[in-house]
Amino acid sequence: MITETRLVQFDSLELDCGETLHGLQVAYETYGRLNEEKNNAVLILHAFTGDAHAAGIDHEGKTGWWDNMIGPGKGFDTNRYFVICSNVLGGCRGTTGPSSMDPRTGRRYGLRFPVITISDMVRLQKKLIDHLGIPRLLAVAGGSMGGMQALEWAVAYPEAVEACIPIAATARHSAQQIAFNETGRQAIMMDPDFQNGDYPDDKPPARGLAVARMIGHITYMSDESMREKFGRRLRNREAFSFGFDIDFEVESYLRYRGQQFVGRFDANSYLYITKAMDYFDLTLGYPSLAASLERATARFLVISFTSDWLYPSYQSLEIVNALRSRNHDVTYCELTSNYGHDAFLVDIAEQTEVMRGFLDRCQRDFRRPQP
Amino acid sequence: MITETRLVQFDSLELDCGETLHGLQVAYETYGRLNEEKNNAVLILHAFTGDAHAAGIDHEGKTGWWDNMIGPGKGFDTNRYFVICSNVLGGCRGTTGPSSMDPRTGRRYGLRFPVITISDMVRLQKKLIDHLGIPRLLAVAGGSMGGMQALEWAVAYPEAVEACIPIAATARHSAQQIAFNETGRQAIMMDPDFQNGDYPDDKPPARGLAVARMIGHITYMSDESMREKFGRRLRNREAFSFGFDIDFEVESYLRYRGQQFVGRFDANSYLYITKAMDYFDLTLGYPSLAASLERATARFLVISFTSDWLYPSYQSLEIVNALRSRNHDVTYCELTSNYGHDAFLVDIAEQTEVMRGFLDRCQRDFRRPQP
Numbered sequence: 063m064i065t066e067t068r069l070v071q072f073d074s075l076e077l078d079c080g081e082t083l084h085g086l087q088v089a090y091e092t093y094g095r096l097n098e099e100k101n102n103a104v105l106i107l108h109a110f111t112g113d114a115h116a117a118g119i120d121h122e123g124k125t126g127w128w129d130n131m132i133g134p135g136k137g138f139d140t141n142r143y144f145v146i147c148s149n150v151l152g153g154c155r156g157t158t159g160p161s162s163m164d165p166r167t168g169r170r171y172g173l174r175f176p177v178i179t180i181s182d183m184v185r186l187q188k189k190l191i192d193h194l195g196i197p198r199l200l201a202v203a204g205g206s207m208g209g210m211q212a213l214e215w216a217v218a219y220p221e222a223v224e225a226c227i228p229i230a231a232t233a234r235h236s237a238q239q240i241a242f243n244e245t246g247r248q249a250i251m252m253d254p255d256f257q258n259g260d261y262p263d264d265k266p267p268a269r270g271l272a273v274a275r276m277i278g279h280i281t282y283m284s285d286e287s288m289r290e291k292f293g294r295r296l297r298n299r300e301a302f303s304f305g306f307d308i309d310f311e312v313e314s315y316l317r318y319r320g321q322q323f324v325g326r327f328d329a330n331s332y333l334y335i336t337k338a339m340d341y342f343d344l345t346l347g348y349p350s351l352a353a354s355l356e357r358a359t360a361r362f363l364v365i366s367f368t369s370d371w372l373y374p375s376y377q378s379l380e381i382v383n384a385l386r387s388r389n390h391d392v393t394y395c396e397l398t399s400n401y402g403h404d405a406f407l408v409d410i411a412e413q414t415e416v417m418r419g420f421l422d423r424c425q426r427d428f429r430r431p432q433p
Numbered sequence: 434m435i436t437e438t439r440l441v442q443f444d445s446l447e448l449d450c451g452e453t454l455h456g457l458q459v460a461y462e463t464y465g466r467l468n469e470e471k472n473n474a475v476l477i478l479h480a481f482t483g484d485a486h487a488a489g490i491d492h493e494g495k496t497g498w499w500d501n502m503i504g505p506g507k508g509f510d511t512n513r514y515f516v517i518c519s520n521v522l523g524g525c526r527g528t529t530g531p532s533s534m535d536p537r538t539g540r541r542y543g544l545r546f547p548v549i550t551i552s553d554m555v556r557l558q559k560k561l562i563d564h565l566g567i568p569r570l571l572a573v574a575g576g577s578m579g580g581m582q583a584l585e586w587a588v589a590y591p592e593a594v595e596a597c598i599p600i601a602a603t604a605r606h607s608a609q610q611i612a613f614n615e616t617g618r619q620a621i622m623m624d625p626d627f628q629n630g631d632y633p634d635d636k637p638p639a640r641g642l643a644v645a646r647m648i649g650h651i652t653y654m655s656d657e658s659m660r661e662k663f664g665r666r667l668r669n670r671e672a673f674s675f676g677f678d679i680d681f682e683v684e685s686y687l688r689y690r691g692q693q694f695v696g697r698f699d700a701n702s703y704l705y706i707t708k709a710m711d712y713f714d715l716t717l718g719y720p721s722l723a724a725s726l727e728r729a730t731a732r733f734l735v736i737s738f739t740s741d742w743l744y745p746s747y748q749s750l751e752i753v754n755a756l757r758s759r760n761h762d763v764t765y766c767e768l769t770s771n772y773g774h775d776a777f778l779v780d781i782a783e784q785t786e787v788m789r790g791f792l793d794r795c796q797r798d799f800r801r802p803q804p
Binding site: 078079080173176177234235236237238240241242244245247248249251252253254269270272273276277279280283285288289291292293294302303304305306309310311312313316317320333337340341343371374 | 450544547548605606607608609611612613615616618619620622623624625640641643644647648650651654656659660662663664665673674675676677680681682683684687688691704708711712714742745
C-alpha cells in the first residue's frame with residue numbers, strides 16, 4: 063500500500079491562549095474509502111513524535127508508525143473503514159507548527175508561536191473532518207497523547223463521535239509525567255545552540271534534543287523489556303573500557319536513538335507538544351472528571367498495558383470509573399504486555415482482537431447525526 | 434551533637450582497572466566511642482551524592498544526611514555503637530577524586546582520574562578501618578550505592594564483617610538503572626562548559642549537571658509521592674502562563690534542585706561514581722550470585738521499600754534468595770512506604786525498629802576475629 067501525505071489549508075484557528083493563528087496547513091493521509099452512509103470513518107490520533115503517515119509505505123519507502131494496526135484485515139480494517147490520520151498542530155511533519163513561516167513576518171515562528179493545547183489540536187482536526195465532509199466519525203482512536211486527543215474529541219464534539227478509543231492515556235498529566243517532560247524541555251533550552259528557539263536548520267540544539275529523547279526512550283520501555291533487550295550485555299567488547307565511551311548495549315542504543323531523533327524532529331515542536339500534554343486536564347472547569355465526561359455521547363473502549371509505568375493502568379481506570387459513574391457505555395481492557403508504554407505500538411495481537419469486535423459493534427449500532 | 438570531618442592520608446591504592454593511585458586522602462566522621470572489645474563499630478556507607486557528614490551538625494550548621502538514623506537512641510544508637518562514615522573514593526567531599534590534585538602533575542585529575550569501581554571504594558575504606566584499629570566491624574550498612582558497598586564488603590572482607598545491611602540496593606545495575614545514569618552522563622558531557630573535564634571552578638558544566646540531577650530526582654521519588662507533594666498545583670499563579678516559564682510546582686522544584694546541586698557537587702565525580710555503580714556486578718567472575726556470596730560469613734539484613742521503582746524489591750529479593758540458597762543467616766524486610774527510593778533517607782520509623790533488633794542480636798552473637 064503506497065500512501066501519500068496530502069495538504070489542506072485553513073484560514074484561521076482560534077486558540078485557548080486567546081490568540082488566533084492565520085494561514086494554517088494540515089498534513090494528512092487516508093486509507094480505505096468513505097462509504098456512502100459515511101459511517102465508516104475512523105480518525106487516528108498520533109502520539110507525541112508521530113505524524114500523518116500512520117500506515118502503508120510512503121514515497122521514501124518508510125512504513126507508517128501504526129502499519130501493524132491499519133490495513134486490509136488489520137485492527138483498523140481498511141477494507142471496511144475509511145481511516146484518516148493528520149499531523150498535529152505544533153508538529154513538524156507538515157502541519158503548522160513553530161518551524162512554519164509566520165505569514166505576518168515571513169520568518170519562522172520559533173518561540174513566537176503561541177502555546178497550544180490538546181484542545182487546539184482537536185479544533186484543527188475538526189476543520190479537517192468537516193473539509194472531508196464527514197458529519198460523524200465512527201471512531202476517534204489513539205495511544206498516549208493520541209488518547210488524550212480522543213478524549214478531548216468525545217467531550218468537545220459529542221455529536222461527531224460515535225466511539226472513542228483512548229489507549230495508554232490519561233485524563234490529565236501527573237506530576238511525574240510533567241516532571242519527565244520538563245526535564246526534556248530544560249535539556250533543550252539549556253543547549254547554547256537553542257538560541258531562544260531561533261536556531262538555523264543546520265545547527266539545531268542537537269545535544270539537548272538527544273538527551274531529551276534518551277529520557278523519553280527510558281520511559282517508553284519497561285524495566286523488564288530493557289532487561290530482555292539489553293540486560294548488562296557489553297557493546298562490541300569483552301571487558302569494561304574503564305572509560306566513558308560506550309560499555310553497555312543499552313548505552314549504545316540510547317545514544318543512537320538520541321542522535322537519530324535530531325534528524326527527524328524539531329526542538330521547538332518538542333517544547334510545544336510536551337507543554338500541550340502537560341496542560342491537558344479534562345477536568346479543567348468541571349467539578350470532577352465524571353462531570354466533564356458527561357457531555358460525551360460516545361461509546362468508549364479504554365485500553366491500558368500492565369507494564370506501562372509512564373501511563374499506568376490506574377490512569378485509564380480513573381477514566382473508566384468516571385464513565386461508569388455516569389452510565390456511559392464503556393469497555394475496559396488491561397492488556398498483558400512487557401513492552402511498557404511502547405506496547406500500543408508493538409504488542410498488537412490482543413489489541414487487534416479487541417479493536418475489531420468493538421468497531422464492528424459500533425458500526426452496527428451507528429447513530430445517525432441529528433441534522 | 435557537633436561533628437567534625439577528619440582527614441587521613443594513605444600512600445597508595447591499587448585499582449581494578451590496573452592503575453595505582455598515589456597520595457590519597459579520606460574524609461571521615463565518627464560518632465560514639467569504640468568499646469574495649471572493639472565489637473561495636475558500624476561502618477555507614479553513603480549513597481551516590483552523599484558524604485562523610487552522616488550525623489550531627491557540622492561547623493556550618495548543616496545536619497548530616499542520615500541524622501535521623503544515627504545518634505543517641507536512634508536506629509544506629511551512638512550510646513552503644515561506634516559509627517564511622519567516610520566520603521567515597523571518586524567523591525568531591527574530602528576524599529580523593531577527579532577534582533583532587535594529581536601529585537604527579539600538580540594539576541587536577543579531571544578525566545585523567547582512573548575509572549574506579551565499588552570494590553575500589555571498599556578497598557580504600559578497609560584502609561581506613563585498619564587505620565582506626567578495628568579488626569572486625571559489627572556491621573556495614575548503607576542505602577542505594579551504600580548497599581552495594583555493604584555487599585562488596587561482605588564478599589571482599591568476610592573476616593572483617595559481622596553483619597551486612599544493604600538497603601534499597603542491588604547486586605548489579607539493571608539496564609534501566611544504567612540507562613538513567615548514562616543519560617545523566619550524556620547531559621553533562623554534552624554541555625560545552627564540560628571541556629572534556631577540565632572546566633574551571635567558577636564555570637562548571639552547570640546546565641548539564643542540573644539536567645542530570647533533575648532526572649535523578651524523578652527516579653528517587655515515587656509517582657505517588659510526587660502526586661502528594663506537587664500534584665498539578667501551579668506555582669505562584671492562578672492560570673497557565675501559555676509560555677515556557679514555570680507553570681507547575683513540580684517544575685519549580687526540579688529546576689531549584691538542579692541548580693542547587695551544581696553548587697555542591699562536582700560534574701566529574703558525577704561521571705565517575707555513576708560509572709562505578711553501573712560496573713557493579715557482584716556476580717562478575719562467579720557462575721551465580723549465590724556462588725559469589727558463598728565467601729561471605731556475615732549475617733544479612735536486607736531492606737527494600739514497596740514504592741521504590743529505581744531499586745525495586747525484586748532486586749533485594751534476588752540477594753535474599755541467593756543467600757538463602759546457601760543457608761546464610763538472612764533477614765528480609767520489605768517496608769511499606771510511599772517515598773520511593775528516597776524512603777531509606779526519610780521514612781525511617783520501621784527501619785529504625787528493624788535495625789535496632791538486628792544490631793542487638795549481632796552484637797550479642799559477635800564472633801571474635803581469628804587472629
